[in-house]
Amino acid sequence: MDVLIIGSGGREHALVNAVLRSDLLTSVRVAPGNPGMSPHNLALDPQDHEAVVAYCLESDIDLVIVGPEVPLVAGLADSLTAAGIACFGPSAAAAQLEGSKAFTREFAARNGIPGPRSMAFANADLAIAWLDVVGDTAVVKADGLAAGKGVVVPSTLAETEAAITEMLTGQAIGDAGRVVVLEEQMSGPEISLFGISDGKDYVTLAPAQDHKRVGAGDTGPNTGGMGAFAPVPGIDDATIKDLSDQFIGAAIRGMAAEGNPYVGVLYAGLMLTENGPRLVEYNCRFGDPEAQVILPLISSDPLELMAAAANHGLADVEVSQSTDTLANVVVAAEGYPANPTRGIPIPKLPEGPGLSVLHAGTVRDEEGTLVSSGGRVLNVVGRGPDLASALQIANEGVAQIVGNGLFARPDIGWRHASNTSTHSAATNDLAGTNDMESSNE
Numbered sequence: 001m002d003v004l005i006i007g008s009g010g011r012e013h014a015l016v017n018a019v020l021r022s023d024l025l026t027s028v029r030v031a032p033g034n035p036g037m038s039p040h041n042l043a044l045d046p047q048d049h050e051a052v053v054a055y056c057l058e059s060d061i062d063l064v065i066v067g068p069e070v071p072l073v074a075g076l077a078d079s080l081t082a083a084g085i086a087c088f089g090p091s092a093a094a095a096q097l098e099g100s101k102a103f104t105r106e107f108a109a110r111n112g113i114p115g116p117r118s119m120a121f122a123n124a125d126l127a128i129a130w131l132d133v134v135g136d137t138a139v140v141k142a143d144g145l146a147a148g149k150g151v152v153v154p155s156t157l158a159e160t161e162a163a164i165t166e167m168l169t170g171q172a173i174g175d176a177g178r179v180v181v182l183e184e185q186m187s188g189p190e191i192s193l194f195g196i197s198d199g200k201d202y203v204t205l206a207p208a209q210d211h212k213r214v215g216a217g218d219t220g221p222n223t224g225g226m227g228a229f230a231p232v233p234g235i236d237d238a239t240i241k242d243l244s245d246q247f248i249g250a251a252i253r254g255m256a257a258e259g260n261p262y263v264g265v266l267y268a269g270l271m272l273t274e275n276g277p278r279l280v281e282y283n284c285r286f287g288d289p290e291a292q293v294i295l296p297l298i299s300s301d302p303l304e305l306m307a308a309a310a311n312h313g314l315a316d317v318e319v320s321q322s323t324d325t326l327a328n329v330v331v332a333a334e335g336y337p338a339n340p341t342r343g344i345p346i347p348k349l350p351e352g353p354g355l356s357v358l359h360a361g362t363v364r365d366e367e368g369t370l371v372s373s374g375g376r377v378l379n380v381v382g383r384g385p386d387l388a389s390a391l392q393i394a395n396e397g398v399a400q401i402v403g404n405g406l407f408a409r410p411d412i413g414w415r416h417a418s419n420t421s422t423h424s425a426a427t428n429d430l431a432g433t434n435d436m437e438s439s440n441e
């Protein structure tokens with residue numbers, strides 16, 4: 001199979017590594033890629049859908065795997081499908097599950113998918129008046145895609161009002177915020193659940209847990225994710241099956257029934273509240289940093305799985321998953337998330353059993369030196385029989401990289417500290433719930 005992967009981050013590096021494991025693979029290119037996957041890089045602009053389709057036709061590409069959400073929401077899968085090219089990734093209509101928060105909340109309500117009380121507004125006065133119903137510190141979400149800047153979790157009424165006004169006037173994030181969705185704040189541990197769907201059937205992968213705040217102990221501003229591990233200790237198979245049916249299955253069935261069958265990976269961000277699991281968000285792609293720990297856990301052929309989803313044949317594929325645990329610790333550039341420094345030289349990358357280092361925001365400068373080019377620079381991934389060993393391998397690798405402008409959270413997995421060697425304070429109950437302060441961001 002000749003495969004084209006779209007994207008350039010750590011998630012796409014993990015996708016390249018996943019398809020390289022497959023006996024079905026003839027060739028893989030990644031557009032545009034990054035230095036970590038340089039033998040496979042292709043200078044092709046994913047925003048230029050005509051150029052992507054033309055390349056696929058000229059090069060007899062059998063499958064396109066789209067990593068990020070932006071090309072999907074913009075209709076790249078539709079353009080490919082119309083040209084007869086198989087695409088792992090949803091149509092623009094199905095990608096609305098990430099592209100429009102208002103669509104998603106209405107869809108979830110229609111399909112009995114549990115979530116917080118929520119309402120969409122285009123008018124600031126009406127939105128502010130609804131705070132009487134939903135609470136002074138409702139979560140404020142931009143309806144559209146906002147590159148990780150579209151969610152505010154306020155602590156005071158003044159912050160909520162400011163977020164509403166700044167989004168609706170376009171000051172905060174431009175047109176993506178011209179409609180806002182207000183959501184009742186929830187609290188509890190969060191997990192990321194991924195379903196692979198062919199539009200009708202689906203397979204659910206091991207749950208992962210991300211760490212969205214930049215600082216140790218889940219402090220500081222929100223990021224794209226500072227580290228993840230999978231599977232999540234304490235969540236048994238029966239619970240995964242229930243969550244999968246309620247949040248993945250219900251969405252796949254609902255999208256098909258509404259005429260927008262969902263093909264690709266559906267990422268359900270869930271919060272395990274004291275009132276039961278609730279939908280925080282859907283995304284139309286693999287999570288990043290979660291893909292880096294989820295994909296290596298597929299012990300059957302990951303390319304066969306993605307190709308079967310794209311070709312509506314999931315029922316014919318056997319999927320198996322490893323019992324190992326993977327942990328990914330993100331190395332970021334100083335100043336991340338607000339203003340990451342670019343051009344920081346990357347030291348020699350560590351190697352060792354169970355350790356892999358994936359590139360995210362790296363580039364070669366004019367002299368050919370590998371330097372940082374974004375906020376999240378590298379993913380240091382450890383693999384072991386349990387969370388403690390996976391984290392130990394990852395953290396030992398990280399120790400050889402950080403400093404001189406590069407940093408990482410020292411406490412990935414801290415909620416499961418009794419399973420890890422990095423922290424000693426938390427309990428090991430379901431999803432590490434003891435003193436979590438996550439809210440639906």
Ligand code: GLY
Pocket residue numbers: 210224225283286287288289290
């Ligand atoms: N890990 C969060 C995301 O991919 O959106």
